[in-house]
Amino acid sequence: MSADTTPEKSTVARLEEEGEIAADYLEELLDIADLDGDIDLDIKHDRAAVEIVSEDAPELLSPLVGRDGEVLEALQDLTRLAVLARTGERSRLMLDVGGYRAGRRSELESVAQDAVARVQESGTTVSLEPMNAFERKVVHDVVAAAGLVSDSAGTEPNRHVVIHPATAH
Structure with a gap:
């Protein structure tokens, strides 16, 4: 079996796809909300990890976190739904905004x-x-x-x- 067809490779490819879909969704949201932010993608703990970051003005992202992370939780749920709509599979992706979860x-x-x-x-x-x-x-x-x-x-x-x-x- 070649390295390209191993289950691990397909899992990584699937997680990368989830991250890309999430990034597209979140970039549209940032545009609509007129917020500046960059999207960082990674794979951590067998999950797609997506973070919205802003080096220039991280405090402007605080509305996306909300009180005690409530908005962040809702945004993560919406992002997972966007991935589900595109892939037909549930996602366990983790979303962070401005390092709040870290x-x-x-x-x-x-x-x-x-x-x-x-x-x-x-x-x-x-x-x-x-x-x-x-x-x-x-x-x-x-x-x-x-x-x-x-x-x-x-x-x-x-x-x-x-x-x-x-x-x-």
Whole structure:
């Protein structure tokens, strides 16, 4: 089998296509909104990763993030729908605007590490504040890396992570 027909190659090609479709969609949106921004494409964690960036005036992109990333979440959903409409396949692409998710990831990793330390010291379960799916995934990853168990509880918009001591499975 040649290198061009391996499943990994086709996955990369599919993710690159998702990124290109997303970039086209977002460029149109930026034009309509009269916002200046560049689109960066990448593949991270087996997902297309798309970021809207502005080196000249990053603060002008803040309306695309919204309060607590609410607009960013909606924009990501719309972008995934645009990919679905073009490809017929659901996309798991991740959208970031002006580094918001990257900064939020760092904050959440710190919150998760503090919570893990509290669980390890006290031996009791700790519940965190409500979070969106992206944020919960970051916390679950930190908890798993620490050797503890976590799950999500509650319903949106109050869904949150619960971290259990290592002995409670």
